[in-house]
Amino acid sequence: MTITGEMLIGARSHRGSDGEFRAVDPATGAELEPAFGGGGVAEVERACALAWAAFDAFRETGLEARAAFLETIAANILDLGDALILRAMAESGLPRPRLEGERGRTVGQLRLFAQTVREGGWLEARIDPAQPERKPLPRPDVRQRHIPLGPVAVFGASNFPLAFSVAGGDTASALAAGCPVVVKGHSAHPGTSELVGRAIQAAVASCGLPEGVFSLLFGVGNPIGTALVTDPRIKAVGFTGSRGGGLALMAAAARRPEPIPVYAEMSSINPVFLMPAALAARAEALGKGFVASLTMGAGQFCTNPGILLGIDGPDLDRFVAVAVEALGGSAASTMLTPAIRAAYDSGVARLSGSAAVATLARGLACSGPNQAQAALFGTTADAFLADPALQDEVFGAASLLIRCPDAAAMRTVAERLEGQLTVTVQMEPADGDAVAALLPTLERKAGRILANGWPTGVEVCHAMVHGGPFPATSDSRTTSVGTLAIRRFLRPVCYQDIPAALLPEALRDGNPLDLWRRIDGVPGQE
Ligand SMILES: NC(=O)c1ccc[n+]([C@@H]2O[C@H](COP(=O)([O-])OP(=O)(O)OC[C@H]3O[C@@H](n4cnc5c(N)ncnc54)[C@H](O)[C@@H]3O)[C@@H](O)[C@H]2O)c1
Numbered sequence: 001m002t003i004t005g006e007m008l009i010g011a012r013s014h015r016g017s018d019g020e021f022r023a024v025d026p027a028t029g030a031e032l033e034p035a036f037g038g039g040g041v042a043e044v045e046r047a048c049a050l051a052w053a054a055f056d057a058f059r060e061t062g063l064e065a066r067a068a069f070l071e072t073i074a075a076n077i078l079d080l081g082d083a084l085i086l087r088a089m090a091e092s093g094l095p096r097p098r099l100e101g102e103r104g105r106t107v108g109q110l111r112l113f114a115q116t117v118r119e120g121g122w123l124e125a126r127i128d129p130a131q132p133e134r135k136p137l138p139r140p141d142v143r144q145r146h147i148p149l150g151p152v153a154v155f156g157a158s159n160f161p162l163a164f165s166v167a168g169g170d171t172a173s174a175l176a177a178g179c180p181v182v183v184k185g186h187s188a189h190p191g192t193s194e195l196v197g198r199a200i201q202a203a204v205a206s207c208g209l210p211e212g213v214f215s216l217l218f219g220v221g222n223p224i225g226t227a228l229v230t231d232p233r234i235k236a237v238g239f240t241g242s243r244g245g246g247l248a249l250m251a252a253a254a255r256r257p258e259p260i261p262v263y264a265e266m267s268s269i270n271p272v273f274l275m276p277a278a279l280a281a282r283a284e285a286l287g288k289g290f291v292a293s294l295t296m297g298a299g300q301f302c303t304n305p306g307i308l309l310g311i312d313g314p315d316l317d318r319f320v321a322v323a324v325e326a327l328g329g330s331a332a333s334t335m336l337t338p339a340i341r342a343a344y345d346s347g348v349a350r351l352s353g354s355a356a357v358a359t360l361a362r363g364l365a366c367s368g369p370n371q372a373q374a375a376l377f378g379t380t381a382d383a384f385l386a387d388p389a390l391q392d393e394v395f396g397a398a399s400l401l402i403r404c405p406d407a408a409a410m411r412t413v414a415e416r417l418e419g420q421l422t423v424t425v426q427m428e429p430a431d432g433d434a435v436a437a438l439l440p441t442l443e444r445k446a447g448r449i450l451a452n453g454w455p456t457g458v459e460v461c462h463a464m465v466h467g468g469p470f471p472a473t474s475d476s477r478t479t480s481v482g483t484l485a486i487r488r489f490l491r492p493v494c495y496q497d498i499p500a501a502l503l504p505e506a507l508r509d510g511n512p513l514d515l516w517r518r519i520d521g522v523p524g525q526e
C-alpha cells in the first residue's frame with residue numbers, strides 16, 4: 001500500500017494545504033518521503049461533520065456488527081504485512097521485535113474489545129419493574145442502559161506508534177462504545193499512521209458503516225489539535241503525551257461552551273520500593289531486572305521505573321553495585337524524536353547538576369544521531385523531600401535512587417509522591433508487615449500496584465488499570481488499557497415508563513440480546 005501523505009476524512013483521501021511536514025528517521029536524521037499536507041479548521045470541520053452525521057446510526061449498530069467491524073480492522077492491519085513494520089521502524093527508530101510485538105498487542109486489543117462488545121456487559125442494563133400497588137406511592141417502571149457519548153478525538157502517542165496511536169486503545173475502546181473517532185495523527189510517525197488509518201477506513205467501507213465513523217487528520221504544530229478538541233461535535237478526548245500537552249487540551253476543553261472530558265495520560269515516574277528482605281535475598285537479580293526495565297525502548301515507556309526507594313545498608317549497596325555495572329554496559333539507544341531526546345538531555349542535566357544528587361552510572365557513549373545514554377542517580381530521602389523538582393519525570397532511561405534511613409522515611413517519601421500509573425514493591429514474605437503498612441498510601445497514589453514484577457509491560461486484559469491519580473492521568477477513575485477503558489466513552493440513560501415497543505433491545509422484556517442484566521437489583525440473564 002502506497003503512503004501518499006494524505007489525510008483520511010471519511011471515505012475520502014485529502015491533501016492538506018496548511019503547510020507540510022515529513023517524518024524523520026531518528027536513527028539517521030534523514031527525512032522520509034512523502035511530504036504530508038497539514039490540515040486546519042476546514043479539515044476539522046469536514047471530519048467532525050461526518051462524525052456527527054454517522055453517530056446515531058453507528059451507535060445503534062448491533063453487537064455482532066460492531067464486533068465484526070473491530071475484528072475487520074484487526075485483520076486489515078495484519079494484511080498490511082511487513083510494510084507496516086518497516087515504516088514504523090524507520091519513523092520511530094524502534095527495533096523490529098518491539099514493533100512486531102506491538103502489532104500483535106494492537107490486534108489483540110481490537111479483538112478483545114470485539115469480544116467485550118459481543119458480551120454486552122458494558123451496556124450495564126438494569127430494570128426495576130413497575131410496582132403499581134406499592135404504598136404509599138406506586139413505583140414506576142425504570143430501566144437503564146449505557147449509550148456512547150458521541151464523536152471522540154484521539155491523539156496518537158509518539159512512543160507506541162501502533163498500540164497507542166491510530167488504532168490504539170483509545171480508538172479501539174471508543175469505537176467499541178459506539179463513538180465515531182477522529183484521530184489527530186502524531187507527526188513523528190505519519191506514514192505508520194496513514195497505513196493503519198487506511199486499514200480502518202477500509203473496514204468502515206467493507207462493514208457498510210457510515211463513512212464518518214473514522215477520520216485521520218494531520219497538522220503542522222498544535223492548532224489543528226486545539227481546533228479538534230474545541231469542535232462542538234466532539235464529546236470526549238483521548239490523549240497520551242506530555243503533561244503540558246494534556247493540560248493544554250484539558251484547558252481548551254474546559255473553556256468550551258459545553259465542556260467535555262479529556263482522558264489524558266501524561267506523566268509518571270513509577271516508584272519501585274526495594275524492601276529489606278527482598279534486597280537481602282536477591283539484590284543482584286533486582287539490580288539486573290531494574291536496568292532491563294529502565295532501558296526498555298530507550299526508556300520511553302510511561303511505565304518506566306524513574307525512581308527507586310531502598311533502606312540504607314549493605315544489601316542496598318549490593319543492588320547499587322550490580323545496577324551500576326549493568327547500566328554502565330548498556331548501549332546508547334535511539335530516541336523517538338529530536339524533541340524527546342532534547343527533553344531527556346535537559347532532565348538528565350537537571351539531575352546531574354543538582355548538589356543533592358550523585359551520578360551513580362551512565363550508559364555507554366552515544367554513537368549516532370538522536371541517541372541517549374542511560375543514567376542512574378542517587379540522593380537521600382531528606383534531599384528528595386526538600387526539592388519537589390526531584391520527582392519531575394525524565395522521559396527516557398534515567399532513574400533516581402532514594403536512600404532512606406528507615407521504613408518510616410520510606411513511608412514519608414511515599415506520601416509526598418504525586419499520582420502515578422504504577423507503584424512496585426519488590427518483597428519477600430518477611431517484608432509483609434512493612435508492605436501492609438505502605439499499601440494504603442500506594443493505593444492512594446497509583447492505578448496499578450505490582451509485587452515483584454517491573455512496571456514496563458502492560459497486560460491488555462479485563463482487570464488492567466493503566467491510569468492513576470493526577471498528574472499520571474486527568475481522571476483517576478479510568479484506564480486507557482484494558483476493557484474497562486470503554487467506560488470512558490459511555491454514559492447512563494434512564495427510561496421511565498417508556499412504552500415497550502420504544503425500548504432499546506437491551507432493555508426489552510424477554511432479554512432478546514441475552515444479556516446479563518440487573519433485574520430489581522438481582523444480576524442474571526432474564
Ligand atoms: N505519558 C506517556 O505515556 C508519554 C508518551 C509520550 C510522550 N510523553 C511525554 O511527552 C513529551 C513529548 O512527546 P510527545 O510529542 O509524544 O507528546 P506531546 O504532548 O508533545 O504531543 C502529543 C500529541 O498532542 C499534540 N499536542 C501536544 N500539545 C498540544 C497543544 N498544546 N495543543 C494541541 N495539541 C497538542 C501533539 O501535536 C501530538 O500530536 C515526551 O518528552 C514525554 O515527556 C509521555
Ligand SMILES: O=CCCC(=O)C(=O)O
Nearest residue numbers: 301302303455456457458
Ligand atoms: O508508554 C505508555 C504505555 C506503557 C505500556 O503500555 C507498557 O509498559 O507496556
